[in-house]
Amino acid sequence: MKLNRIFNAIGFTLIGVCFLISAYRMFSRSRQETHSNITTIRFSHWQLEAGVREAFDLLTQEYMKMHPNVRVIQEPVPEKVYTNWLITQLIGETAPDLIWIGQGMNDERLARYFVPLTTYVNEPNPYNQGTDLEKIAWRDTYLDGMQGSYNQNLLEYYSASNAMHVVRLFYNQELLKKISGLDAPPNDYEAFIRLCDQIRDYSQKTGSAIIPIAGSQYNARMMLTPLFSTQMQKMIFSPSAFYSLRPEWSGGLATDYWNKAWTLEAPEIRSGLQLMHEMGRNMQPGFLQLQREDATFYFVQQRAVMIASGSWDSSGIHQETKGLFHVGIAPLPIPSSQSPKFSKYVLGPVSEANLRAAGGFGIPRCSKSFEVALDFQRFTTSRMGNQIFVDRSGWLPVIRGVNIPEELKPFQPRLEGYPDAFNFAWQADTKRVVDNSLDKLYSVSGGVDSFIEALKPNYGRAIADDFRSNIRTQYRNTLRIEVSTEGLKQLLKLHPEETKLEAKAEEMTEVLNMVETDLLRSQYYLREAGYEGVK
């Protein structure tokens, strides 16, 4: 009884202490923020990879040196709670002045809670003064013309990003050399598989339990999906692409599957699956059940020679392996057009030309310091700002003329190559049934046939389910875009001299008709295939 009381007292005391600390922190923060001469802005993101926070800190310090009356505070938020945190902050109007756009974001939230930056991105960035970019519109200073920040439904720019990313193969230079005598893994698929065999032999002979590639649910997909895609490249010329060199799921591939114009038994698909199967054998058993951290652990502990990941992980991997071994970076292996087994369906390397700047900071409408937030954003995405960011974060630059440090050169996007043509998993439902069957592809007793047999009974229906969910989205979008378009037309009547408004109203009308056509066409296909319609 007495012990109970003591425990209760400790519990209540702890709660009390926590409350007091929180209250103090809140009070001190609001006191700092309301200091008469100082404007405080806060920015939040979930980029907790090594080097990124430090890069933002450098930018912050640099900016505060230039603007002594401004205080900039970085508030990183863990990825797992980001969406919930974001929604709460936006609804409560307590959001920071700059928020990384991405997770938990949709058109409605963007439109409701964020300021469109279109007007500003069409003006030069003042922080580029004295450079060849000084008279160029902010958006044109971006390598991708800021396409990554443009919302195709809302027809507005809502963010300005600091980086773009590609996927590459990271390898342990010493281990690779020791086992194979090679300085880098070969890019040619067959040679790469021979290297993996060599690693496995070495492991068996020495009892060192080293595997060729560290896999996990997260990392394996990055390596296996592009391999599969290489076998689908010629589909850009298929009827499903409707002369656009881009095969479409809705209307094209989906209905063709129902009409049996293609099956899971198609030789290209079997070939793609065979590639995935062969490559999957070089990862640790049960990799589909493992998480991102598990795979990184394998690699850092030198139990795997290679790991596939995005350039966003580069700094983290380098930091964790510092003093242990040197990390090299190579492109993902793909079958060449001379490959004896897999060349039949290959056109060439996969293009990374459409790489877009990822995410970026948006400014919520509730920001009390819009001008300062915008100014900070301009600074961080100026040539100088982006150089500071790139040098410290190890992420790829987004601004034209920023020097790419030597260690980032292997991440430079490949501009020559063919587009990705087709992936098994269209949307949530097809992805689910494909994922549920993948163990059959990689298990010791399984393989391509087992996978196809497991997938076949559910695949057609999953496509229909994805179709339905697509239709629901198209329907909602049609209604929203229609009323919004009318809003623009009415504003144009009030301001007929506004050419930008006219352009936007016309583009919106095009979007409306396009989305509505997609909707009606999808409903038509679904009906034709005998699946229950959805409004």
Add this chain to the structure above:
Amino acid sequence: MSFRNRLQIVLILGIFPAFALCSDLEEAWTKASLFLFNDAQRVVSRSTEEGRNRDYAQAILLLNTQPKTEANIQQSAGILRNLIEAKKDDEIGISSKYYLGRIAQIHQASPDPVLAEKIYRELLHDFPESPEASQAVVKLSLIRLYSGLTRDQARQRLAEVEGFSSLVKGNNALVCYHLLVGDYIIRFGGSKEKALEHFVIAEQAGIRRSTSRADTEIRIGMLARELGKKEIAQTYFKKFIGEFPRDSRTYAVQTLSAELQSGVQK
């Protein structure tokens, strides 16, 4: 009007002087254009402005006020009917008629394409020169091509829909109409020559959306290449390459263009 509302208008109109006169309706339409429909509806509801413009705004905004209810849609239809009854041949009257068609076609719980078609045809008959009539042609084409038919029946209607082309006025409607029909032909069958013509007309009318423009330029190039119209193909391939250097299809298009140039077509 609050500072934030003025800021929204500054943003939507670029550098337009938003501190000039700005009515409740302007604020409401600004919010609607930014997808803030409930906020826009609230502005109209509390507005003291009166007249046809206000009623029209209320009717349109009711179409997407959340939660979307059939009662709202019917209330909107009622307001639009009243507006037409009071005056059917001014801008508001014509737009109201168009939106009655849209309600029948897509907004009401059980769409009635037959009624929508009837309304669009009346609009075309009574006000053929209005922008709404041209948009009505696009919507009418959608109904004719996609509502509840087999492919064979729909293909038969294609000729009828192609006959609407002379009714379409204005570049924006031309783009929408010709993209719709060209796209239909390459998906459901029809003359590829005709599809090419539709895409070329749409492209020349000026497609605003960059992704549609990219697709259309490639489509023209690919169709022309297949039909042996090498000059057209080359023109549009080069146009695409110049305009979209960072598209993942650019390298493929460059290869096709080089093949055409050398006369070796794979």
